[in-house]
Amino acid sequence: MKHSLQRRDILRLGITGALGVMVSTHDLLWQVPQAQAAEKPQPLSPDEALQKLLEGNQRFVEHQPQYPDQSAARLQEVAQAQHPFATILTCADSRVPVEILFDQGVGDIFDIRIAGNIATPEARGSIEYAVTLLGSPLLMVLGHERCGAVTAAVQNEVLLGDISTFVKAIKPAVARVKNQPGDPVENAVVANVQYQIERLKRSRLLKESLQSGKLKIVGGRYDLDTGKVSIIA
Known part of the structure; x- marks a missing residue:
C-alpha cells in the first residue's frame, strides 16, 4: 500500500509538472505571435517627425519630460521590429544623449554617434x-557647441592613434570658415554640420528618398548650457 501511494504521488507530480510545462509553453508560444503581430505605427511625415523631435526637446529644456x-x-x-521616426547622426560626446x-x-x-558627427562610410551605411x-522619414545631423573634435x-592639433582620423574629416569644413568673423x-561647428549633410546627400539611396519626399534632412546645433536644439541647416 505504501508503495502504491508513492507511485500515485509520483504520477500526480509528473502530470502536474507536465501540465505546468504545457501551460508555460503555451504562454510562451502565445506571447511570441502577439509580439510579432504588433501593428506597425502610422508613419509620420518628415515634417511631423521633425515637429515631434523639437516638441520633445522643448519639454527637456523646460524640465517637463514625459519619458x-x-x-x-x-x-x-x-x-x-523597429520603426524609428527619426535618425540622428550626432557626436559621441557624453553630454549629448539624444x-x-x-x-x-x-x-x-535610430541613434548614430561618432566624434565630430562625421559621415564616415560606416555611419552613412x-x-x-x-x-x-x-522607413525613418527624418535625418538630423546634430552638432554641439564647444565640440572637442571640431576644436x-x-x-590643427597633432593627435595620437586614430584620433586624428575624425579631425581630418572635419578640416574641409574648417577651411570654409577660416576667414569668417566670430568664434x-x-x-x-555650424560649417561641419552643413558639410556632413552635403556628403550624405551624395548617397544614391538617400537621394532617392529625398526626391520621393519620403525623407527630410536637417542640421541641428545643441546648446550645452541650455539644452536647446536649434535648426541650422
Missing part, C-alpha cells in the same frame, strides 16, 4: 539602413 515609450509594454511592442534631450524612448530614434529598410580640427570653433 514616453519607456515602459515594459513598449519593450514588448518593439521586441520583434533620447534624453529629445525626450523620446525605446525604438523612437547605418543611415541608409535606417532610411531605406526601416582639435580648428587648432572660429562655433563657426566650424
